[in-house]
Amino acid sequence: MSESLTHFNEQQRARMVDITEKKVTERTAIVKSRIVMKQETLLRIKEGRIGKGDVLAVAQVAGIMAAKKTSDIIPMCHPLALTGVDIAFSDNGEDTLYIEVTVKTKGLTGVEMEALTAATVTGLTVYDMCKAMDKEMVVGPTYLAVKTGGKSGDFTNNMKVNLALE
Template identity: 70%
Template sequence: MESFTHFNGQGRARMVDISDKAASVRTAVAVSQVTMAPSTLAAIKEGAVGKGDVLAVAQIAGIQGAKKTSDWIPMCHPLALTGVNITFTDNGEDKLFIEAEVKTEGKTGVEMEALTAVSAAALTVYDMCKALQKDMVIGPTLLESKTGGKNGDFRRDDTRDITGSN
């Protein structure tokens, strides 16, 4: 049975020692969505939300979320990110899709940074639009793919419904 790397000899949480790992280029893509009324999505797209440009603010929040992941998730290593890209698409009706691609060259992956980025962006959309609609739904949020590291690459096969692509 494989042991968990986030526990020390006393069974207590620890930050994994990555000192001996080789640095490599690592990427991760995460996705989320916000489901809302068609009128709320229209207001976002038309720039008619009273708090300002929802997607611009959510994009900045996603980037900041990626950069601050180790402040939010206790066992994450602080990473020097080399790139964060947040993109938005929609289904033209009631779903806003959020995708984050995060990159680094280092000893540990950026999956948590990508997941945090889309989560922060989705929460920002909710915050900026809650005066229009309080029953928006965030999620699902998931890792779509990752590259690099000793465990190799990963690509989810079932993201079609969450990403808005066919």
């Protein structure tokens, strides 16, 4: 792994990395996150009993929109033509909703930031829709699980997190 930070120019000022000479490759990023909540909150989400509407449908659309708009909110991200964004939900049947985001493109740079942004906004949307009944919800951790393609090659996150994620 390179130790130099690529988002700084010779004057140590911020810059958008020049990807002109990079090769177009298929690129995928898978990000995982979760939101821990009261058991009653999870039950009401699953049964469709949240007054603002279908929480998972709204959160899924919000996450997809966030992936598409990542370069508008993360200053050094390149605008990308995404070829796919998929958001899947699962739960532990008690108090945790799991979020898994897969983002794909064929391009000059990776989609890690798009997947991270999508997962975060998905969790925040669940929080927003359920906060009236459960202000104690906790979003995260959110992390890159897998990335494929590009100059640096494939990556699988083997870091152990102190919180049970799955």
